[in-house]
Amino acid sequence: MTVRFPELEQVRLATRPEVRDRHLEAVSSALSQRARGSRGRARLLAVAVAAVLLLPVAALAAEDAVPGDILYPLKRAIEPVVQVFDSSAPAERRVREVEVLFERDAPDEVIVERVDVARDTIHDDRHDLRDRIDRVVQELEVRRDQKGTERPVEERPPPNESEEVPVVPSDSRDGSSTSTSSSTTTVADSVSDSRPAKDRRSDG
Amino acid sequence: MSNSGLLTAQGVWITGLTETGSHPLDVHVAGIRTRSDAAFRAVYAAMADDLLSFAFGMLNDRKTSEDVVQQAFVELVRNADKIRGDGRSLRAWLYKSVRFGCLDEYRRRSRRPEVPHETLPDAVVETDPLADHLDPMLEAALGQLSKRHRSAVILRHVVGLSPDEIAKVMGSTRRATYAVLSRAETKLRDLLDGVS
Numbered sequence: 001m002t003v004r005f006p007e008l009e010q011v012r013l014a015t016r017p018e019v020r021d022r023h024l025e026a027v028s029s030a031l032s033q034r035a036r037g038s039r040g041r042a043r044l045l046a047v048a049v050a051a052v053l054l055l056p057v058a059a060l061a062a063e064d065a066v067p068g069d070i071l072y073p074l075k076r077a078i079e080p081v082v083q084v085f086d087s088s089a090p091a092e093r094r095v096r097e098v099e100v101l102f103e104r105d106a107p108d109e110v111i112v113e114r115v116d117v118a119r120d121t122i123h124d125d126r127h128d129l130r131d132r133i134d135r136v137v138q139e140l141e142v143r144r145d146q147k148g149t150e151r152p153v154e155e156r157p158p159p160n161e162s163e164e165v166p167v168v169p170s171d172s173r174d175g176s177s178t179s180t181s182s183s184t185t186t187v188a189d190s191v192s193d194s195r196p197a198k199d200r201r202s203d204g
Numbered sequence: 205m206s207n208s209g210l211l212t213a214q215g216v217w218i219t220g221l222t223e224t225g226s227h228p229l230d231v232h233v234a235g236i237r238t239r240s241d242a243a244f245r246a247v248y249a250a251m252a253d254d255l256l257s258f259a260f261g262m263l264n265d266r267k268t269s270e271d272v273v274q275q276a277f278v279e280l281v282r283n284a285d286k287i288r289g290d291g292r293s294l295r296a297w298l299y300k301s302v303r304f305g306c307l308d309e310y311r312r313r314s315r316r317p318e319v320p321h322e323t324l325p326d327a328v329v330e331t332d333p334l335a336d337h338l339d340p341m342l343e344a345a346l347g348q349l350s351k352r353h354r355s356a357v358i359l360r361h362v363v364g365l366s367p368d369e370i371a372k373v374m375g376s377t378r379r380a381t382y383a384v385l386s387r388a389e390t391k392l393r394d395l396l397d398g399v400s
Binding site: 003005007008010011012013014015019020022023024026027028030031034035 | 241245273389396
């Protein structure tokens, strides 16, 4: 037998016109917000896609970046990936950076600092890279001389006229190409030579 | 027994629906998924009164019921792309959303002190069709049903859903829904007749 509930007739309501308008307004508002959100997400997606597409281009452009360049952090960020394919890549890149800095006529102290970093990175068996670094250091010396600023070499008295006995640690500078036996500062002196003793001896 | 439903002259589907064949909301489902304003307006026109009646039967407060219905449609906007199936699924989704809104309101009320119903009033009084509350006797009787029983009775006897549809709304099986309906109807009849 079906149970009837005439008492429940009063539960049935009709939506009042003003309430209907308010509800539809709320729905339209939610739809608009959603559409704006969708457009925002679409823009974000477009930026993300553009970034992904531009990343290889930026990575290529960053290859010649040196410390101080905008793209240099990107170059360092992708270096672990490059290193997977070529373990000596970091050393070569540091040496190249020194050369680029020199070509760009960067301040001496910047180059000297990067020379240190490069030498720390070079493996013992990469004499070619050491030679390239040494070449930059020598050219830097020459450039300093030509510029006449600081002029450490000119200010330095000739060895035979100096009354001072140069204090040089016995385990350093003994065979370097810049061993002019002086206590005054040269570019080579300001660059700490981290090479093993055997390498330094072979330079002489 | 399956309720075949009735489409009014205003195009509003006001009672239970057949379990097979097309459904008046079918044509709007695609528009809802793509968040078409026209589709939302059409579905609102077809469903608002039924949803409001269901919420009113659950909450006995017209204004709160209106808020619950509004929230259900706003939720539908947010979840439109997740709506699956046909018009019946959309309809069940809306009832389910209103039911959850009503349960949330119950939870809110439970945190607020309320005057308990001591006894049932002597007789059912005639009420204004635009009244904000049910007549006290009916509310007292409905208030003694569990929320599940109350939902089932309102969905069946006010909105006109079939037991199958009620099962979908309440997340239950058809057999369990029949049992719930049977117990709820008997209890409400007894309460209204003053048996208990």
